[in-house]
Amino acid sequence: MTDARRGAVSFRGVVKTFGSFTAIPGLDLEIEPGELVTLLGPSGCGKTTTLRMLAGLETPTSGEIAIGGTEVTRLPANRRDVSMVFQSYALFPHMSVARNVAYGLESGGMKPREARAAAIEGLNLVGLTGMADRLPSELSGGQQQRVAVARALVLEPQVLLLDEPLSNLDARLRRRVRTEIRDLQQRLGFTAVYVTHDQEEALAVSDRIVVMREGRIAQQGSPRELYEAPASEFIADFIGEANVLPCEVLSIEGGDASVRVGGATLTLPARDAAPGPAKLAARANAIRLTPGPGPLTGRILSAAYLGDHMEYEVETDLGTLFVVAPEDDNAFGQGSDVALAFRARGLALIA
Known part of the structure; x- marks a missing residue:
């Protein structure tokens, strides 16, 4: 892998079946280093299955997945250079914020003092300076989500995966946190794959949106391209609720x-x-x-x-x-x- 390809993601002919049901009939997708790509679509379209295969939480039935130019199709989740931010935050309630962020570093063998220093740096990065010794219960929902992002970022992954990260927040907080995530991604230049069913959220954060339908890519492009030049009635209605007239x-x-x-x-x-x-x-x-x-x-x-x-x-x-x-x-x-x-x-x- 060269530094130039660090963070690149490739799906090549990826198929995923569950018994007799084919969730992903054949996915080809390239994500460039430093790009924030959103997988968007209605429930059951295959976006979460795609993310879980990239994370190593599901194994493709066939096809190949590569990260940074290295094939990872059969590698377990703990051997992939990715970090995931879950919709539920998944914070340890009995640990301080700093210990939550440092947990993955310590599990990987870093000394506790070094891990805490990296955790505090990560918290500063997401705007949580001075909150290292608080418990998660002492933070707002938006602050807890930023802790989850910091925990993922301190591992310095090639790719950050975000699975419906804002769905537990109220509307006003969703707008603020999505702006913070986008600003952070642009400032640090990491590759991110973001899953949501919220069209407005996808338009706000993405370099590129991949709209999925029944496990296939219905259309992909910049937010402006999808909004102003939908390729089908489905895209026109799904992105921005257009009126479709004869x-x-x-x-x-x-x-x-x-x-x-x-x-x-x-x-x-x-x-x-x-x-x-x-x-x-x-x-x-x-x-x-x-x-x-x-x-x-x-x-x-x-x-x-x-x-x-x-x-x-x-x-x-x-x-x-x-x-x-x-x-x-x-x-x-x-x-x-x-x-x-x-x-x-x-x-x-x-x-």
């Missing part, structure tokens, strides 16, 4: 498509579309509501005020649409008749 591609010219949606005609990137029936993914904030008649009309089924924006369900000839509008736009009540128009961004033709 449409017709009228013509293609110079990479642009002329598209009819209801009574409106739009010009959009063609994305390999051909003239004829198609589908349009429209983000909730890409639809604008106005009073009065228009080429596409609807009726407000529900209206919810959420402080800085309104959320609407609108009945139209194209189906019921979910619309998010800034609070300073026109506010409409239930039963209002509205015209719908499309903003310039947040629209994509899909297969």
Whole structure:
């Protein structure tokens, strides 16, 4: 292994079966050193099984896994250069924070004094200076999660694995801790594989998102690529809850498509579309509501005020649409008749 490949991860033709059930039918995935890749998908899609195979907690039925250019497919978990942060934190309640962080180092043969010094350095790294002698019960949930991250990082693994690390935190704390994890990863440049079912979390922390469905990669790319250019109806709906509308591609010219949606005609990137029936993914904030008649009309089924924006369900000839509008736009009540128009961004033709 060269330093340049330290932290690189490869899945080559990996298959995992449980009896007659095939959880992963054949996975090929490359993760670059220093990259934070999120495995995202609904329950049962194979993301956690993939992470557990990388950690050595499950053995592939066939195929190869490599870390840093070295094959590790059959190596036990304790011989892989990875550390894992679990959703439950898995801290020892009777040990101080410093002893929790130092535990893995001492188990590996480091002298207690050296292990404590490394543990305190790790705690400083995650913003827990001065808390070394507290018990886990004396910390908040977010602080406990940072202890779990410090415990993993002091082992200096090639790859840090995070399995739903924020699922036990409330919404506000999740936002703060995910920012801290991302900042730490970028500052230290370690490779991380992050598993979550939360689309917003994945968009916030990732260099690259791998969306999985039924054990296969449905699409992978940067957060912006997946959000703005979904490859399928499944991706469009799963990443950001897009409205998927029937449409017709009228013509293609110079990479642009002329598209009819209801009574409106739009010009959009063609994305390999051909003239004829198609589908349009429209983000909730890409639809604008106005009073009065228009080429596409609807009726407000529900209206919810959420402080800085309104959320609407609108009945139209194209189906019921979910619309998010800034609070300073026109506010409409239930039963209002509205015209719908499309903003310039947040629209994509899909297969």
